[in-house]
Amino acid sequence: MLRTGTSYKLKFTRLRTLFAPLAAVGFLGATLAGAQAQTLTTWDDYTLPSQTTVIQTLNSKFEAAHPGVKINRTGRTFDDLSMTLKLTLSSGDGPVLTKANQGAQEMGAMVKQKLLLPVDEYIAKYGWDKKQSDSVLARDRWSDKGEFGVGPTYGISGLGEMVGLYYNSKVLKEAGIDAPPATFEDLVKDVDTLKAKGTPAFMMGTVKGHMALHMFAAVSQAMIGAGDRKALDDIIYGRGGSWNTPYNLAAAKQVQTWADGAFNDGYQGISDDDAAQLYAGGQGAFLLTGTWRLGDLQQNPDIHFMAVPPPSGVKNGLVVGGIDLAWTITALAKDKATQDLAGDYLNYMVSDEAAATWAAAGYLPAVALEHPDQVKVPPLLGETLKVWDAVTAANALGHYPDWASPTMLKTLSDNLARVLAKDMTPADFVSAVDKDYQDYMASLKKG
CATH class of the missing domain: 3.40.190.10 (Periplasmic binding protein-like II)
Structure with missing residues (x-):
C-alpha cells in the first residue's frame, strides 16, 4: 500500500477528553501463565486490505507471546457478520471471540439468548475503565431486562x-x-x-x-x-x-x-x-x-x-x-482457562501496541498512545485526530x-x-x- 505524506506526532492529550490515558502495560513480557496448546477461533469485520494487514499482524504477535496458542481467524463483512453470527452461535458452533454490533439487533439479542459472556471481570483486571470512559463502555452494556447502556459490559472496542x-x-x-x-x-x-x-x-x-x-x-x-x-x-x-x-x-x-x-x-x-x-x-x-x-x-x-x-x-x-464493533467473548468459551485466554486477547486488542499498529496504518485508535512520539501518523489521520479532539471535547459524538x-x-x-x-x-x-x-x-x- 502506497503511503504518503510526512510524519506526525500524536500528542498524549489527544483522545484524552473521551478516553483516559493508558496504564503502562508490557504485553509481550506478560504472557498467560501456563498457557497450553489451544486454538482460539475469532471472527472480525476487518475485510478492507489495510485492515486485514493490521489484524493479521496483531494476531501473529499474540501467538508469539502465547506459545502453543493458535488464532483461527475469519474476516467477514459487516452484513455477513450480522446475518450469520447469532445463528451460528445458537447452533453451538462459531467463534470464541467475535466482533459484534452494539445495538439491539445483535449484541442486545445475543445477551438475551445468553450467547455472550460479560467482561466486567477483565475490565477490573486490566484497567480498561482507565483507558475508555464510562460513557463509552456504556455502549457495550445490556441489562437482563433488555435495557441498553446499563447492566453488565459485554465488549470492548479497539478503534474509534x-x-x-x-x-x-x-x-x-x-x-x-x-x-x-x-x-x-x-x-x-x-x-x-x-x-x-x-x-x-x-x-x-x-x-x-x-x-x-x-x-x-x-x-x-x-x-x-x-x-x-x-x-x-x-x-x-x-x-x-x-x-x-x-x-x-x-x-x-x-x-x-x-x-x-x-x-x-x-x-x-x-x-x-x-x-x-x-x-x-x-x-x-x-x-x-x-x-x-x-x-x-x-x-x-x-x-x-x-x-x-x-x-x-x-x-x-x-x-x-463513537467506537467500532465490540470485541466480545462468546458462550463457547466454556472453561475458565479459555475465558481468561480470551480476556487476554481482548486486552491485547486495546493495548498500546495494538493502538500504535492501527495508528501507523492510518486508523483511529480508541485509546491514547502510550508512546506517541514513536508512531508515524499519516497526514489524513492527523487531520482526523483534530476533528476527533474537537468533537469529543464538545460531547458531540x-x-x-x-x-x-x-x-x-x-x-x-x-x-x-x-x-x-x-x-x-x-x-x-x-x-x-x-x-x-x-x-x-x-x-x-x-x-
Whole structure:
C-alpha cells in the first residue's frame, strides 16, 4: 500500500477528553501463565486490505507471546457478520471471540439468548475503565431486562469511529471552490456548483453496504447541537421518544434531493467499497462515510477529512460514531482457562501496541498512545485526530441509528432505497422508521 505524506506526532492529550490515558502495560513480557496448546477461533469485520494487514499482524504477535496458542481467524463483512453470527452461535458452533454490533439487533439479542459472556471481570483486571470512559463502555452494556447502556459490559472496542465528510481539494478547486464548506448551507451550495459543472458531488454506492444510511444519519445528526442531544440519546438507549423530528425529515429530503444528479452515474449498481475505490482514484468531490476508510483513502494526498458542517446557528453539531464493533467473548468459551485466554486477547486488542499498529496504518485508535512520539501518523489521520479532539471535547459524538431496535437496520436501509428512488416520500420514510421504534418499545413493555 502506497503511503504518503510526512510524519506526525500524536500528542498524549489527544483522545484524552473521551478516553483516559493508558496504564503502562508490557504485553509481550506478560504472557498467560501456563498457557497450553489451544486454538482460539475469532471472527472480525476487518475485510478492507489495510485492515486485514493490521489484524493479521496483531494476531501473529499474540501467538508469539502465547506459545502453543493458535488464532483461527475469519474476516467477514459487516452484513455477513450480522446475518450469520447469532445463528451460528445458537447452533453451538462459531467463534470464541467475535466482533459484534452494539445495538439491539445483535449484541442486545445475543445477551438475551445468553450467547455472550460479560467482561466486567477483565475490565477490573486490566484497567480498561482507565483507558475508555464510562460513557463509552456504556455502549457495550445490556441489562437482563433488555435495557441498553446499563447492566453488565459485554465488549470492548479497539478503534474509534466517526462518520464524516471526505473532500478532494483538487476536484473542488477545479470546480472553482477554493475551500471546504464551513456550514451545511455552504455544502448545499457547493453540491449545486459541482452539479452545474458536471462533476459528481458525492461518490455513492448502494447495491451493497450502508453508505446511504450513513449519509442520512450524518446529515440528520449534524443538525442537532451537542447541548440538545438528550432526545437522541433517549431514543438510542431505549428510553423512548419519536423519530418524527424536523432533523430526520430534513435529512431525508436532502438525501432524496442529492440523489437527483449529485451522485455518480450508476451508483445503484455498485457497492460502497466500489464507490470508495473510485473516490480514492480521484473521482468525485465528496465521500460521506466513516473513518474505517482512512487506511485506504490516505494514498491520495488530495483527500481530506472533516465533520459534516452543521447548519448556521447550530453549535457543535453531532457527529455519528463513537467506537467500532465490540470485541466480545462468546458462550463457547466454556472453561475458565479459555475465558481468561480470551480476556487476554481482548486486552491485547486495546493495548498500546495494538493502538500504535492501527495508528501507523492510518486508523483511529480508541485509546491514547502510550508512546506517541514513536508512531508515524499519516497526514489524513492527523487531520482526523483534530476533528476527533474537537468533537469529543464538545460531547458531540452521536450514535448509529440502527442501534435503536433489532429491526432498525433493515427498516432504515430498505426504506432509504425507496427514498432515493423517489418511491417513498421523506415523510413516509420517517413515519416508517418511527413505527419500527414504537413497535419495539411496546414489545419491551409487554416483556
